[in-house]
Amino acid sequence: MSEQVKTAFELKGVSFKNRVFVASGTFGYGDECLDLIDPSTIGGIVTKSLSRKRREGNPPDRIVETAGGMLNSIGLANIGVEAFVREKLPRVKTLGTGVVANIAASSIDEYCEVLEMLEREEGVDAFEINVSCPNVREGGLSFGMSCPLTEELTRALRPRTRKPLIIKLTPNVSHISEFARAVEGAGADAVSVINTLIGLAIDVETRKPKLSTVTGGLSGPAIKPVALAKVYEVSRAVSIPVFGIGGISDARDAIEFLLAGASAVQIGTANFVDPSTATRVAAGIESYCSRHGIVDVSDLIGAMDASQRVSVVDTWL
Amino acid sequence: MIQETCQVTGTELVTEETFVVSFESKRIAETIQPGQFVNVRSWFGSDPLLRRPFSVYTVDRDRFVSILFNVVGKGTRILGGLRKGDLIDVIGPLGTPFNLNLNGMKTAVLVGGGLGVAPLPVLTSRLKEKNVRVHTYLGARSKSQLIPSFLENLSVATDDGSSGFHGTVVDLLERELPELDQTPVALFGCGPNPMLRGLSALASKKGIACQISLEGPMGCGFGICQGCPVRLSTGAEEYVLMCREGPVFDSTLIEV
Numbered sequence: 001m002s003e004q005v006k007t008a009f010e011l012k013g014v015s016f017k018n019r020v021f022v023a024s025g026t027f028g029y030g031d032e033c034l035d036l037i038d039p040s041t042i043g044g045i046v047t048k049s050l051s052r053k054r055r056e057g058n059p060p061d062r063i064v065e066t067a068g069g070m071l072n073s074i075g076l077a078n079i080g081v082e083a084f085v086r087e088k089l090p091r092v093k094t095l096g097t098g099v100v101a102n103i104a105a106s107s108i109d110e111y112c113e114v115l116e117m118l119e120r121e122e123g124v125d126a127f128e129i130n131v132s133c134p135n136v137r138e139g140g141l142s143f144g145m146s147c148p149l150t151e152e153l154t155r156a157l158r159p160r161t162r163k164p165l166i167i168k169l170t171p172n173v174s175h176i177s178e179f180a181r182a183v184e185g186a187g188a189d190a191v192s193v194i195n196t197l198i199g200l201a202i203d204v205e206t207r208k209p210k211l212s213t214v215t216g217g218l219s220g221p222a223i224k225p226v227a228l229a230k231v232y233e234v235s236r237a238v239s240i241p242v243f244g245i246g247g248i249s250d251a252r253d254a255i256e257f258l259l260a261g262a263s264a265v266q267i268g269t270a271n272f273v274d275p276s277t278a279t280r281v282a283a284g285i286e287s288y289c290s291r292h293g294i295v296d297v298s299d300l301i302g303a304m305d306a307s308q309r310v311s312v313v314d315t316w317l
Numbered sequence: 318m319i320q321e322t323c324q325v326t327g328t329e330l331v332t333e334e335t336f337v338v339s340f341e342s343k344r345i346a347e348t349i350q351p352g353q354f355v356n357v358r359s360w361f362g363s364d365p366l367l368r369r370p371f372s373v374y375t376v377d378r379d380r381f382v383s384i385l386f387n388v389v390g391k392g393t394r395i396l397g398g399l400r401k402g403d404l405i406d407v408i409g410p411l412g413t414p415f416n417l418n419l420n421g422m423k424t425a426v427l428v429g430g431g432l433g434v435a436p437l438p439v440l441t442s443r444l445k446e447k448n449v450r451v452h453t454y455l456g457a458r459s460k461s462q463l464i465p466s467f468l469e470n471l472s473v474a475t476d477d478g479s480s481g482f483h484g485t486v487v488d489l490l491e492r493e494l495p496e497l498d499q500t501p502v503a504l505f506g507c508g509p510n511p512m513l514r515g516l517s518a519l520a521s522k523k524g525i526a527c528q529i530s531l532e533g534p535m536g537c538g539f540g541i542c543q544g545c546p547v548r549l550s551t552g553a554e555e556y557v558l559m560c561r562e563g564p565v566f567d568s569t570l571i572e573v
């Protein structure tokens with residue numbers, strides 16, 4: 001019998017069973033497919049982005065499959081924070097897994113308000129802030145595309161919670177590590193990397209964009225190499241933990257993220273294909289560790305062997 | 318809702334271009350209700366990536382389930398190549414079924430356009446179990462595309478007039494409805510959106526209850542992606558999920 005592999009993950013005093021989570025917007029509120037998966041096998045559920053009021057979301061079509069991935073423009077459709085607390089949380093907090101509330105808003109005040117409403121709720125273990133939301137004050141430019149705004153938002157949220165505060169960064173910027181450094185400086189406990197990449201698909205017969213909003217967010221296996229590079233870049237720039245996200249479908253994908261510098265991973269699009277992906281990934285990481293004589297999954301973090309390689313993040317020449 | 322890897326028990330070409338793939342799943346066969354669907358995948362890797370949703374076409378001996386489709390893209394091309402003994406991963410039953418407990422319904426009129434015939438056989442057999450009279454109206458582009466099996470009291474319409482009424486199935490129904498309308502009647506429709514719009518308009522003109530089954534892109538099929546909005550007919554911009562509140566809707570409640 002090999003020794004038990006240590007899988008637990010601790011973030012600011014909150015302990016999660018393992019380092020595998022399901023990503024925001026790809027697992028509902030956690031109670032939709034309990035027939036198909038046992039959430040107690042995974043580290044935690046990140047909820048669909050919650051806003052102050054219910055949001056209807058964008059008109060159809062909201063999704064389109066592309067090579068190795070998909071584009072979505074859901075438009076942050078969600079039931080709103082109050083309905084989440086009333087209708088979803090009582091059940092979700094009993095599932096034996098971590099609950100990370102993801103928050104979306106259109107002003108800093110609204111982010112703060114939603115966070116404060118959830119701060120007093122027992123059963124919410126941590127916050128993840130979706131900064132890829134249009135900011136009404138800035139005429140719709142998303143918070144996450146402005147480094148000063150992302151920093152200001154983090155600073156506003158920090159004193160309002162004692163729970164772990166995770167900022168989910170967008171890759172649609174020139175230097176994501178600047179954003180990571182800024183939010184670390186503003187008191188964030190972790191960053192999530194990455195949200196979807198802006199993409200476009202066109203029907204050539206009708207010449208119309210395939211999504212109602214013209215562009216959407218690209219996710220799935222197609223984005224994995226980009227996501228890995230961003231995780232690598234960010235994890236070298238900050239000392240807070242990084243949640244690696246983007247195109248993970250199996251344990252080997254997840255281990256790549258750990259090796260690149262992620263402390264934990266989130267599974268997104270793969271849940272649509274196989275809702276038990278995160279369960280399989282968690283088990284697969286454990287058996288990989290047993291096979292390789294690794295006693296703690298954390299020993300894999302940043303353990304890519306890049307010796308004799310010159311690391312150039314920003315150029316390929 | 319279950320997820321199961323099933324064995325394909327047969328593939329059949331029922332028209333020049335339409336496949337029926339059958340697989341064994343006792344649990345889905347026993348629990349499927351008319352109008353519900355399954356979300357399937359028989360490939361690995363990431364291209365195609367997502368599952369593909371299909372109505373359940375037939376249920377046989379509480380053990381075998383089939384789906385009906387044309388090859389229209391990557392997913393259906395792979396599904397059409399399945400052979401006996403191959404494996405197919407199935408999630409189902411999914412969605413809200415047709416409501417068969419309509420007050421006083423004595424006659425059901427089933428209307429299928431093209432591959433919209435798919436959910437009608439299971440619907441027919443359940444209605445008959447409830448002693449409801451079933452009339453079926455089927456529309457297709459031409460005779461070779463009609464799939465008339467497992468249906469009751471069939472009338473057909475073709476766009477080119479090669480079989481039955483020359484015109485749309487809704488036009489045909491409108492002509493014949495007065496005769497059917499002697500007893501309390503309800504409409505059940507599945508097909509392309511223009512047909513469903515026509516059917517809904519006819520139903521509201523005549524004041525007849527009408528349920529329609531929609532299709533459209535789906536990310537997950539079971540309510541976790543918010544990718545399948547259907548607009549409610551409230552006038553406001555309000556949506557429900559096709560995969561959960563649908564795919565079957567009362568035609569007065571939504572905009573097709």
Ligand SMILES: Cc1cc2nc3c(=O)[nH]c(=O)nc-3n(C[C@H](O)[C@H](O)[C@H](O)COP(=O)(O)OP(=O)(O)OC[C@H]3O[C@@H](n4cnc5c(N)ncnc54)[C@H](O)[C@@H]3O)c2cc1C
Nearest residue numbers: 369370371372385386387389390391392393435532533534
């Ligand atoms: C509830 C439901 C029941 C259905 N039942 C049947 C059925 O019984 N028989 C049948 O032939 N078809 C049915 N469809 C449509 C079927 O799912 C699509 O034709 C199929 O997904 C096309 O896949 P593809 O890879 O061959 O085509 P592609 O064009 O390569 O598909 C690309 C993407 O677009 C989506 N897509 C494309 N066209 C459609 C469409 N018309 N409807 C929904 N999604 C689409 C696919 O899901 C996929 O994500 C149903 C759809 C839904 C939502």
Ligand SMILES: Cc1cc2nc3c(=O)[nH]c(=O)nc-3n(C[C@H](O)[C@H](O)[C@H](O)COP(=O)(O)O)c2cc1C
Nearest residue numbers: 023024025049072130194195219220246247268269
């Ligand atoms: C349909 C869909 C909805 C999403 N909704 C949200 C959301 O509400 N909030 C958020 O922070 N991220 C959202 N995401 C982004 C994912 O959480 C994740 O960052 C991204 O999809 C990349 O991971 P993946 O390739 O594993 O899917 C969504 C992604 C998809 C595909």
Ligand code: FES
Nearest residue numbers: 537538542543560
């Ligand atoms: S297809 Fe994912 S919610 Fe309906």
